[in-house]
Structures are given as C-alpha cells and as structure tokens.
Amino acid sequence: MSRAEFSKPTKREALRRSAGQCEARGTMYGLPLAMRCFANLAYGVEFDHIILDANSKDNSLENCAAVCVKCHKYKTAKHDTPLAAKTVRQRDKANGIKKPSQWQSKWRRKVNGRTVLRENT
16 A cells, blocks of 8 residues: 655645744654754655654644755664554564565484485375
8 A cells, every 4th residue: 555645735834834944843853852953944845744644644733844855764664664664564463474484404304313305295
C-alpha cells in the first residue's frame, strides 16, 4: 500500500502556521529535548508526518509539520525507517510469516547420532 500525501490545503496551512521557519522540535529530529530548529524554509520545505504515516494513516494538519530538508532527512533515517521496519516485522510475526532459511547444510544428524548426507527432496 502506498503512502498517502498531504493535500494542498493542508500543506498551505502548515506553511502558514510555521511562519516560514522549520517546525522540527526535539530529539526525533536530532535536536536537544524541546528545542526547535527555526531554519528558514525559503531554502527548501518538506512536509513531514509527525506520527509515521504507516502507523497512523493520519493526513490531517495536526500530523503535518513544515520542516527543513536537513531535519526531515534526519528523522526519516534515524526514526521513521527503523520504526516502519519494526512495524512490518511485528505484523509479520503476528500473522505467522517467517523469513525463509537462507542456508541449509547438506549434512543431517540422525537420532542415533550418525551424520549422513541429506537426500535431495
């Protein structure tokens, strides 16, 4: 399933709310706790899902932040991508989906302790 984007009115309102300054705040964006970036968005603006879209499916203004490219890149690499991967792993585990074995020895140990070559099946 593809990721949903924010609507144009939501993006416009988020940009207006930000007053042209990055809204990134806190450790999630690589900043000290409760500190805001305030970078000028005239040099590039990106609209970030504060709560990961894969988990929330929320494209409202409350979940949209107008952030600078640097802050968005940091959050995507250090927070969003690992969290999305963890979500997929947990969903697969809950559904009984396992990663296929990548390697299987050509040897097999019998109950009596002898080691024999595995038969091709």
